[in-house]
Amino acid sequence: MPFLIFFIHPPKSGGSTVITFFDLNLGKDRFANFVWDREGWGSCRAKLLETRVGGGHHPYGMHRTIKHPLRYCTILRDPLARQISHYWYAASGKNGEVKRGVSVSTAEALVQQGVISLDEWVAESLAGKNLFVHMLSGQSVLNENSLAVAQSHLRQHIGTTGLCENMSEFLLRLAAMSGLKLPFYFEANRTIGTPKGESPLSDAARRKFLEDNRLDYELFHDAKGLIEIEVNDAGAVFSNALELVKVIQKEINQLENPHIYSSTVFGFDPAFLAKVEGVIRRFDLAPIDAYLEFARSRQPVLADMFEGFVDRVQDGVVSGWAVNFSRPEEQVPLEVRVGNEVIASGWSGEPRPDVAGAGYPSAHAGFSIPLPPHVRDGFHIAIANSPESLHNAGIWRQGWHCA
Structure with missing residues (x-):
């Protein structure tokens, strides 16, 4: 990787699964998870300079904090689906991690206690209002200008943006941007106990959420349009590669996954990794390699920081x-x-x-x-x-x- 990569990780948008892509390509404990400690960001910065890939639940602007240029990547999700997912994640005690000392907000604690309903959570956007615009603009006070800044960052500073709903497509494009070779993942940190089918959400709560998160929906649709242009420009070389990625990913998904309800931020089971690698080795990756070579020859030049x-x-x-x-x-x-x-x-x-x-x-x-x-x-x-x-x-x- 010729540059440092920072993954802007919006909560409950598939980010833990994205991190497994880096695990598969780089090995255990190579992803620099940015968590503040008594020494500030010093140890995180040092690890990022060594491994050249990291990220966390932090908005655009980490290059200013660590005083080094970065190539950002991020993943988005339908804003309402993200909000609902976060509710059930809070209700599960963050997959049981709260009992082991993981931090929790007041609202999340009240959800876990059954005090806040799904309607209340969604109507008040308690998992963040216009969260994507906040994270991609780097601004805390949000308005139309914040949306314009976030849209500009998408085009000029974020090397690859993906959608949680199309994980394989995102990781194939991310492999091209990052210089890595294996656009695969294993699912991680899926919420325990998520209800099957439609969530019991009132029309009033849904309408209020859509109105209050209008900026996020504009950004989400803008990102979808940019992705569509990139995919269409790549044509058959991309579609052929993606078809093979999905075939292999389906085989990986058949494995018994010990990380499906937990995060791999602090490492993963090497024996499971070996099983995943064994699945991949059974296939001829030539169509994937052809796309990666094509895409890397056409990487856009990002704006200065x-x-x-x-x-x-x-x-x-x-x-x-x-x-x-x-x-x-x-x-x-x-x-x-x-x-x-x-x-x-x-x-x-x-x-x-x-x-x-x-x-x-x-x-x-x-x-x-x-x-x-x-x-x-x-x-x-x-x-x-x-x-x-x-x-x-x-x-x-x-x-x-x-x-």
Whole structure:
């Protein structure tokens, strides 16, 4: 893998099963599971730099935290199906893991105690409202702009997006992006005790959920459209490979799976892995290899990733620092905007040894941009030709950062 991969793992969207794809390809304990500890993200970052693949229940933006460019991937699911799945997962005590000390929210605890009904859970979006937009935009306050940012990230920064409903299709495309060879999985962390058939959900709760999660549905349908374009462009070489993947996956699914109701984040049974590998070896993988070679020759170039901070606005000059993680030797183009109007521009490149001392990959990241006379209030600072923004970037009024 020529780059670091970070899997944005939305809860109850098939992410534990996706992680088994990395297990099958890389072996036990190679996936860097990002969990905060007393030392922060240091140990997670070190493991990711070693194994080159990791992820967790974290929104877009981890490249800023670990100060390194990433190639993101993620998986989505019909938002209502995800919400219902999370309810039954909470009701099961997270497959019994709560008894063993796994963290639980107040709402999840009340579900487990039978205090919150499915209708209440869904109507109030207690497993997260517009969760996908939050995770793919990296923004906590969600609106139409957040949706636009999430859609931009899908196109420019997330190398592969998949759908839980089409796992084999996703993993075949993810294998091409990641440089791995085996687009297979074994199911993990399926919820114990999920009711068969339709869940007893009222029409009122369903309508309220659809209304409150409109942004997520727009993003979900946008992702489906992007996937459809990619698959259609690949044509027969993809469909032939996918047909074989599904045949092999069906054989894998016949195995007695010890992980079906548990997570493999902390490893898996090597004997079971050997059985899975034995199934795969019975087949000629030539159609899969042909697609992987084809897709890797056509991998899109993802947009650069940035980080920075606006320090102050003083004496008619806005100053701070900005770094291009993808190409740290290059200066970062910056714009001062009022709304969509560019009123001033400049570049990074000034000495900032403190930035390099903090672990960022440039000692010449500083910028100072003179503002035009009588500049209107409400300006913000943006990176030119990028959806990325700097911390403390706007809105500025009379020298004060207001929003």
